[in-house]
Amino acid sequence: MSEPMARSPFSHTPGLSGAPAHRFPRPPLSRLGLSPGKKTRLKRLLYDHGPGGGTLLVLPIDQGLEHGPVDFFANPESLDPQYQYELAREGKFSAIALHIGLAEKYYHEFAGDVPLILKLNGKTGVPSDAQAFSPLTGTVEDAVRLGADAVGYTVYVGSPAQDRDFLQFTGVRQDAERLGMPVVVWAYPRGEAIAKKGGKESLYAVDYAARVALELGADVVKVNYPVASEKDKESPSPYNSLALDPNDAFRKVVESAGRALVLVSGGEKVEDADLLRKVRSSMDAGATGIIFGRNLWQRSKPEALRLTRELHAIFREYAQPPA
Amino acid sequence: MSEPMARSPFSHTPGLSGAPAHRFPRPPLSRLGLSPGKKTRLKRLLYDHGPGGGTLLVLPIDQGLEHGPVDFFANPESLDPQYQYELAREGKFSAIALHIGLAEKYYHEFAGDVPLILKLNGKTGVPSDAQAFSPLTGTVEDAVRLGADAVGYTVYVGSPAQDRDFLQFTGVRQDAERLGMPVVVWAYPRGEAIAKKGGKESLYAVDYAARVALELGADVVKVNYPVASEKDKESPSPYNSLALDPNDAFRKVVESAGRALVLVSGGEKVEDADLLRKVRSSMDAGATGIIFGRNLWQRSKPEALRLTRELHAIFREYAQPPA
Amino acid sequence: MSEPMARSPFSHTPGLSGAPAHRFPRPPLSRLGLSPGKKTRLKRLLYDHGPGGGTLLVLPIDQGLEHGPVDFFANPESLDPQYQYELAREGKFSAIALHIGLAEKYYHEFAGDVPLILKLNGKTGVPSDAQAFSPLTGTVEDAVRLGADAVGYTVYVGSPAQDRDFLQFTGVRQDAERLGMPVVVWAYPRGEAIAKKGGKESLYAVDYAARVALELGADVVKVNYPVASEKDKESPSPYNSLALDPNDAFRKVVESAGRALVLVSGGEKVEDADLLRKVRSSMDAGATGIIFGRNLWQRSKPEALRLTRELHAIFREYAQPPA
């Protein structure tokens, strides 16, 4: 007989009425149904590296594949992957997330210092996103060989290529189960049908994507922060008339993700104050952490490290003992 | 030399003439040609859990994937999969049916209390259904590992992607045969050609889908209750002029399913009286049970449990000894 | 050094000149290049069951999948697969041919009494036939497990999906070779290009399909009886000006099938006299037997058995000793 987890249905919480945000707890590790291998590795990320206390501060560097070198002009040092590795080590990140090429060529010099999340699929930003699908660039066995503590996989929820995507993911999930490797799902709404129902940043789309990740077996899900807009009116009812404030909208997404831990995506570089507000809001809503790339490595290293220290300080406030 | 099973060709039964419904017996377990493993598991669902007596009362919670979190607004508690698990346990369901993510993250707390039907394929409701196909999200081996007593698989009968679907199903069926795992087929008519021949709720379509499930090797088939409409006139002869009453139409479907046990789908939430009438009609026609989701978990728990008790009471009337 | 088989090139036979039909012999079993396993099983069908004497009388019941339950209205009893099984047993058929679901659920009660031809691929009649392709519903290993004596496979000759079809068949043929299982090919012309060259019933199309089955490795080939029509003028030369009488046209097809034994398809239900005439014409031309479904099980059992006895009587006239 199990004790029910603290539940906070989105429509009954103070947050939804505009009142000061409640801090929603994160699901305890012991209730996630993890195999010993997954639990060992995930606990290492949540408690032994980075800010600890059950939080995740992840530095991604897959933009060179996804967007091209164009993202590195803002800070030329960032073109060399060693920059991100050093930032991850000096900034004491929970993990660095990247593709096989950057892992094989650079990780050997940081192995043991910075945990690795090996991103297993990706694509370039060159062809159109109409049939968005990210083919495998690596495997769970590559991740095991390299000493990684998790793998990452992008699912394009709603894409016409969704069926191939689910099948490919199922293969990854099974390998990960067999080898005790936690799976982080980048849950991205995409495609024409999404565009017609409010767009990829709408609460409808982000909320659905979070649930899909849970249903498919993600251990951790990376989501974008939903953005309210006029296009929400095209979302299915009742999304088209919810009009939640940003905090409540994000809390809704966290609840849809259920026992998949939530990482918030950073997206394009924004002002410090906005960034930190987003972090607090996310953590209040029950997120486990953040995965910020351009907002960090598009800065000079001193600047990036200064901001990272602020993030650590915030994260310490949200520490939760392992259970 | 075998004794013929009681047969009731649809056109000779009292039911077809509008007379009070006859109660058609269900095919006995001993005549279904089951391997020892399949028989062990199926008997467990039919007699050792739920209402027993050879019936099935299944609680599905795959709507978060198929429709998105939109279905949970009617009862915010239902967003948390723990709600459905608790309902299944407290309401003594024969089994809960869901995808791998909800099984891996939540089932460990209910293992041994609630039997599991692991749904093996699914899709989102985002892209168009024109090429409807549900890719694998799990495998029969996942089901064995998790202690499931059956697997579920959706076949979209008539979809242009039908060939990929049949091939994928054949793989699942073979794994299930090898591992002694009963297969429940969600038999759904879909696609343009179905739309032109009366639509997916027509007797033509539902009847064909039931037979396809039998031919492909389903042990149990989930069908929708056929709905008569003006569009039936576009169905192939003689469906376009049958004009059966609902009871007889459903009995026809049960006969087409042959020795595949029939589960009736609930669909959208309806009035209690309508729901219970549908249940009796289905059981009279020889159905083995029901698989109702939204009609149950879109209610508060006390309400859902009250209705579940009524269902148990009805099912007891239809108990049939194992044979 | 081998002795040449009696050859009767179609253009030199009496039949072609309208004279009374000659009885062409069937290729002897010893010359078909069969492995021991294939020979064991095929001899069992040809000599130990059914009419024997090297003939085949096969009862197919795959119409529930291919056409839907619509075919069972003519004789409501036929909706229950047990009807066809009983007919096959009581009518002493050489074999019953059906898909995995009907084999797994019903065959256990007839095992040892009625030989089984497991049909390995199929499709519904719902979507258009433009890209006709029948995916696998079973495997040769399923057939071995169930005690079948042959497998059946539909090839859609001329379909745009022909390449996938040939590849899939090649896999089946190899499994069958490895496991000593005879292969019966349903050789059906289909697709736009066939339609433009005389249609699927033209001698051109049926003749080509028979040869394709031989070239691909069929042990037995099921063909439709070619039907002369105005459309023959669109067939490639010299088919567009052959104007053979039906007997000679069918003899031509048998010769194209070479050492693949020929089964004649029944098609839709016709008058008794027409049916029996077709049977005699086919056997005269060197066919090994018939595969009639609707013409038999769309009748009441007494009627079907009466006709079956007549078929047995005819077949006895064509007995050929094993060699």
Next chain:
Amino acid sequence: MSEPMARSPFSHTPGLSGAPAHRFPRPPLSRLGLSPGKKTRLKRLLYDHGPGGGTLLVLPIDQGLEHGPVDFFANPESLDPQYQYELAREGKFSAIALHIGLAEKYYHEFAGDVPLILKLNGKTGVPSDAQAFSPLTGTVEDAVRLGADAVGYTVYVGSPAQDRDFLQFTGVRQDAERLGMPVVVWAYPRGEAIAKKGGKESLYAVDYAARVALELGADVVKVNYPVASEKDKESPSPYNSLALDPNDAFRKVVESAGRALVLVSGGEKVEDADLLRKVRSSMDAGATGIIFGRNLWQRSKPEALRLTRELHAIFREYAQPPA
């Protein structure tokens, strides 16, 4: 250190200036880089059967699949594959080339007398050639089991389906390497792009196809004799202005094939004198032999054997000792 092979760059040879043809030597077996298994089998074909002396006289009978029975009307006896087998035996051919069905059903009576080249892929002539691709009908393991001395594979160079074709061929080539089985490539230019660049019989197309076969790993390549036409002007430079005489054009193709031995295709039936002239021209140019089907088996056996004797006589003039 190796001694260079006699090279004769096409633009420097006497032949190109219209002078009497030089006899170009064939590449010696010892320089082809063959594994022991390939060398054993290929030497058997080149020296122990057929005309010998390092030449190949191959009888193909795959037209029943590729064109349909239509090709057999010219000589009704040819409809029975036994005819071609007998012709190959009595005419002492180097090998007979055909598909799995004709091998399994007929070869057992000729095994040990006539070497076998098992053709591994093919298609019908029914659907359009726009996406020409020949799926596998057999495998290298089938060939080994049947005692074949080589396998045949058709590559459609330039077809839009070229990528699938190359992949499929690569699998065949690897199996052949593993099992020591020589690979004969039917190198056929096809598709819209070929049609726009001079057509499938142009020197440009045939020359390119020969080189592709060499690059992909053919041991022997079957090519069509290039035919000059007005359409050559559409070929890429300098093909559009070469205006080589037929002998020189064919020599060019042989050179492009490099160390892949060249077989010349017969194509449709032509006059004897033309046929023999083509044979001499081909052998002068360094071809290893011919693969003539319709030109032989569309004749009565006495006629075909007479012509075959003439071919043997010619081939004896081109004997080359093994080295």
Next chain:
Amino acid sequence: MSEPMARSPFSHTPGLSGAPAHRFPRPPLSRLGLSPGKKTRLKRLLYDHGPGGGTLLVLPIDQGLEHGPVDFFANPESLDPQYQYELAREGKFSAIALHIGLAEKYYHEFAGDVPLILKLNGKTGVPSDAQAFSPLTGTVEDAVRLGADAVGYTVYVGSPAQDRDFLQFTGVRQDAERLGMPVVVWAYPRGEAIAKKGGKESLYAVDYAARVALELGADVVKVNYPVASEKDKESPSPYNSLALDPNDAFRKVVESAGRALVLVSGGEKVEDADLLRKVRSSMDAGATGIIFGRNLWQRSKPEALRLTRELHAIFREYAQPPA
């Protein structure tokens, strides 16, 4: 703790200001994260053959497949692959790069003298490049069997077929990792989307392609020299306004390739002075070497060897000790 590699962010280097080019060092072998097998083989190419000193001088001969025999008219001797092999041996190249057919038929006479890079995928130039994709023609195991020291693979960055390409490459990369075989990626931008963003020779496209190769796990990347043009204005910002001089543009590409060693492609034959200037510029920018085909073997052997000697002389200036 590792010492940072000398970094030279492109926007801060003297080269970018038009000042005389700095010589950028190449990444030392010890920092590339190579497995022992990869390091053994790559060191052999970099130091034991060819110009040595950590440079690569590669002779490719895959044009017969990619372009057809048309490329050999300029120097008829070059039609015979033995010509390129001899050139590679006499000119002391680091390696020769070619497909399986040229390796199996010719390499045995040069084995031990000339290192081999087995090109694993390719296509013809016949069909349109709109869906550019190069299927496998060989495997890493073929390369091991033949004694090769590296494998080559073409990735078409930006092609609509990019997903299949990445998946195929991932399989190759894994085999190469398992067998210790260095991977050289031909990184070619292709497809409609590339054409709309500046074209395949634009800095944007070449730069992106180099990064993709690094991210996917190339050990060596072959790139084209970017060419500035009016079309650069259609490239994404800031590429559309960079206006780098050729040296700086190429340096940018080398930096994007990170720890993947860079080979410069030769392309069509150009004037000697231009060629040597391009070589020096590339080596100054940190390239590891060149891969020139037509610029060498479209010359007579004395001419080609003379130029090769000049290349050796230049390369000696750029020698770097192993580390």
